[in-house]
Amino acid sequence: MDSLQLFPPLHERGKEKAFVQSGRTLSATQSPRDSSLAVFATNAVEPKALSALKTAYPTQQDVYTASIDLVPSSERRLFITDTSVIFAAFQNLMKTVSPEDTSLLSQRDERTLGMMTKLALDYVNFTRECWVHASQPVKRVVPLQYDAAHYRSLYTCLSLFVVLYLPDSGFEDAPVGEELMEWLNIHFIEPSSEEGDLLSSQSHPWEDENFWPYLTKTVLRGLSKASVFFLNTLSQHQSEHLQDLAERLAPILESHPRLIQFSTERDFVVAFRRWKEKVKSLRLELDRVPEDVRHDDFADWWNHLSGIVGILEGRQEVIRNICVDLGSDWKEVCSAWGVFIDHRLRRQDLPDVVSQIMQDMPPDPTDIEDMIHAALFSGQLTGALSRAAKLDVWLAAHWADMMEPLELLDARVDEESELSVRQQYVLAYAQYLHSDPALWRITVDYLCSCGPIGRERADQVLLRVPFNSKFQGGHSPIVAEVQNGGLRSSDDAVGVLNEVIRTCTEYERESARRMVSQIAAQKFLQEKQYGLAISYAASAEYWTGVGRIVDSILTEYVLHGPEAFAQSVITVAPILQELRAHPDASGIFIHRLMFAVRYAEYHRRRLNGDLHEAALDLLAMLQEDIAPKTWWGVILCDAAELLKADGTMLFSPSGVVQLLKRLEEVHIRAAQGSGSDYLSVLMKTMKGATEKEALQRLRSARLALAKSYARCTMLGAGGREIPGPLPGV
């Protein structure tokens, strides 16, 4: 169980009791954004009883933030992001295998298996690089979050996994001994080169007490070069027997048959048998050495040599005893077993051999890495995974991800949790990643590989990525692009929001995409970025939201007048075109939006002095039934204002007739008690005027229109050409 302590502490050490007696305790709220908590001191007694407690509370009421997980930092972040690329490649590879063919092994799909091995080796190489990087004795600005030893452990475990479970194509059923020994030699170097250097610097190295143990180790590890070098030094030894035996042993070591040297296992076995004959004859010669000359002043050389020959003979007891004497562990015996005792040892036979060895040489239960190695050697993959999760949740997740398609892990979904083993580990890793909200993209990648439950959790992560509604590029994302996964990278307005939407689209998280768009629309609406607000509401198919945005745009006119209104509609106009093309975007709000755009256009023209065009707009809005009835009062007053502003004839006689007809309708309806249907907006623009006042205003509009009509008629009767708009408008 982890323990978190507040820093700085709420009270002095040992004052816990006093803290509790003061009627307080801790409470916490969990962040939806990551695995952090906000922790604070609060009452632990009935609120009413608080005042009765004669305790002075500190005046400072702080809220602490704490994280359940160790938030990735420094090299760890790099490790996470870089290995996520390999993970993604692995997922892509799995996608190419149809669900029916998930059993890669039974399909013998060599190409896929080969690619899996390559990706597994990528993990191996990457952890090695991290280990090397973390081992560098440099002064670091940011200290490492995990030390070199940690990455080394990951490296040894991953590479052992590849040796045992992802052999090269054609080697699945080949003897494994040499590969195990190679793994041991790479990761657990014995004997050390310092020991070798120390011995080789001596003229009579056998006089050193480390000579024979060193030589024995090099033989056991198959390091024939080092073995032969020191055997050659024995040519200077006083014993002719030893000189002779060393001379005969060297070529035997050098000619130890290696599987890799043979094209068939049969040839290898034949060569091994012949080689064993040579060892046997060496043993005979060794036995012929008289007992009284079997030692020198420094050691009982015969016994050591006999031990070495025992190793070559593959004597189980000898190898085991030597390993115990040399302080080696079960791994050493296991690897030597496959080289010397049973050179045809198969991967599938390893668990039996390992359990036999471990009976008296058990792995170290305090060393988690050793326990993981033991589980891998023993074929206990679930055990390896549960231990790996303790070492590093990263390892367990990536292993489980590889093990399932290799059929090393039960892919079935557990009835209780409704998750497969792989999903459990990958979800646990994703939960850890979630401790850093900046890693949301990677967190989602991992979650989305975990079935419906993982995808649903991914939605929650996606929904809670905070985005800055202030667009850097200032571009308005058009509806179609938003729906198809946000703006393309070619566009310069790529923000976090569009990245979230693109991710939703990529993983087909449609409901999350709609919700993110809907919230974005709400944010943009608040900031009066109407164009963006409509785009996102439309892409969420949130039509009532679009309606509300249009209402807000029209309210701009009421609250802030025509200039502010025309300005706020600028970004909306291009979207109208898009919306009209949308199959589901029908209904009243589109109509209202169209009106808002046209009405803003009218004001822009009017403000620019283009009164003729403005007058055309005004009439068209009424004739084409674009203007909602609630706006008629405003429009009719606008028409009158236009006439006042310009002495020229802006409206044709028929146009004026149209306007007067509408005016008449408003008056009749008002008389019938439905005035608010036509006048509500006008009343609002008149700062809460009554219907009567609004009608009064309309009466002056009627006067202006009537005058204009009279003038038109007069000019028309005189036979003079009517200036202004084209006839028929």
Next chain:
Amino acid sequence: MAPADPVPIETSHEDMIHDAQLDYYGKRLATCSSDRTVKVFDIVDGEPHRGAGQTLKGHTGPVWQVAWAHPKYGHILASCSYDGKVLIWKEQQPATSGWAKIKEHSLHAASVNSVSWAPHELGAILACASSDGKVSVLTFKNDGQWGADVFEAHAIGCNAVSWAPATRAGALITPTPVVPNQPAPARAAPVKRFASAGCDNVVKIWGFSEETQTWVEEDVLEGHTDWVRDVAWAPNIGLPRSYIATASQDKTVLIWTKDSPTAPWVKTALDPTGISPTGAPPATAGKFPDVVWRVSWSLAGNILAVSCGDGKVTLWKENLKGGWECVSDITS
């Protein structure tokens, strides 16, 4: 940020803090206190933003709880107080102009102890629990109007309310494929249900009857032997069944599970053996060292935070065998 070095947020509250809640994005923290105020702080990268935060004044008694509404409704907070009122606050635009009280609900006759917003799918709905023994459900409409259902829930008093997720647990198992650019497929009507915790030692489950347009008591969860202080319905993201956690004066936390809509609620007590401050087993098996005040679920519903009167917050997780384990503790 290294988790070992959290930077405390100086709230400048002048009295005890009773609740703190992070908003939808975890970017803002709202706190409330006996000093009768609510405060809102911005949190950037896990640390408090420079500045003292904003103070929301309006209550005339200690403020017990705060709750953030879903962001699709804008920046909206609800707070409840000893003064018997529930206030709804809205951040004004631009943000620098602060928060304004937009609604005041004063239909309760005593302290309002808990407020909880319904899942956003149901609309802007707030449930409130009061010491007058009643629960009220406020429904805010688009036109700015609101309605209130007030009904008797627990004799003596009601301490907490918590909403059920809008989608039924286990609904993930047969997901409906959603095609981009197509209308969202018709889903089952969202579930309108919540739980209330009372001084009558029980937890009640309330469901809205569309037929009678009233809240109907659907279930009574009996198991505690003293006041139920808090109730928390788990989000059902990735959970195959429904979970409710309850905290009580009787020093226990019960986890109630329901495997299917027709199955009964089954309770399990958290076993706090080994988390007592002295390391000694608790005086009574299965009991926490002190009264348990609050329970709350993580977003994914897989971690339960428990605040006990012993000065500790403990975090609990269900293991793969269905048992509950304490995974972490936080001490002062």
